[in-house]
Amino acid sequence: MSWAETSLLRLLRVATLCAAAAGLAGCLTxxxxxxxxxxxxxxxxAGLRDLDIPEIPGRNGVVLRNELIYLTQGGGGRAxxxxxxxxxxxxxxxxxxxxxTAAGRPSAQSVTIVGDYTITPIGNPQPIHRGSAFASASFxxxxxxLASDRAVIEAQERATKALAENIxxxxxxxxxxxxx
Numbered sequence: 001m002s003w004a005e006t007s008l009l010r011l012l013r014v015a016t017l018c019a020a021a022a023g024l025a026g027c028l029t030x031x032x033x034x035x036x037x038x039x040x041x042x043x044x045x046a047g048l049r050d051l052d053i054p055e056i057p058g059r060n061g062v063v064l065r066n067e068l069i070y071l072t073q074g075g076g077g078r079a080x081x082x083x084x085x086x087x088x089x090x091x092x093x094x095x096x097x098x099x100x101t102a103a104g105r106p107s108a109q110s111v112t113i114v115g116d117y118t119i120t121p122i123g124n125p126q127p128i129h130r131g132s133a134f135a136s137a138s139f140x141x142x143x144x145x146l147a148s149d150r151a152v153i154e155a156q157e158r159a160t161k162a163l164a165e166n167i168x169x170x171x172x173x174x175x176x177x178x179x180x
Contacts, residue, residue: 047175048072052082067164088117110138135162
């Protein structure tokens with residue numbers, strides 16, 4: 001086979017691949033896209049708007065709840081007529097990543113926050129959906145104690161906000177596939 005024949009064959013393969021990709025380009029829609037296009041999209045948006053999120057204990061719990069309310073209500077405050085309750089419990093774990101052998105302490109650490117959540121209808125104690133999500137953030141430790149303490153707080157905040165996004169994405173996916 002000559003060079004011209006192989007390049008023509010490759011060109012034909014690429015053209016076939018592009019034609020197939022162009023044909024499938026309209027088949028995918030984002031989760032938060034136009035709800036009339038996706039069969040479960042309207043369920044996801046309505047379900048998120050109808051969630052009541054009770055208080056979550058601790059500083060990170062306040063950050064998580066505020067972020068969940070913001071993400072589910074579009075920044076519009078609490079749900080007007082909630083039909084379901086989203087309850088979240090959190091676990092925080094800090095793990096050293098890099099150890100400073102001269103000082104005998106970690107110089108970089110990672111914070112992992114795990115959120116277990118349940119969705120229950122209002123007035124019914126039985127959960128209809130359970131799930132778990134996690135998020136991590138890393139931070140550097142320094143010899144300055146206050147700077148290290150602030151780095152821990154900021155890493156926990158970053159991980160908590162990422163956890164809220166993960167939970168909302170999972171709940172929206174569940175609502176989108178759930179028949180109403």
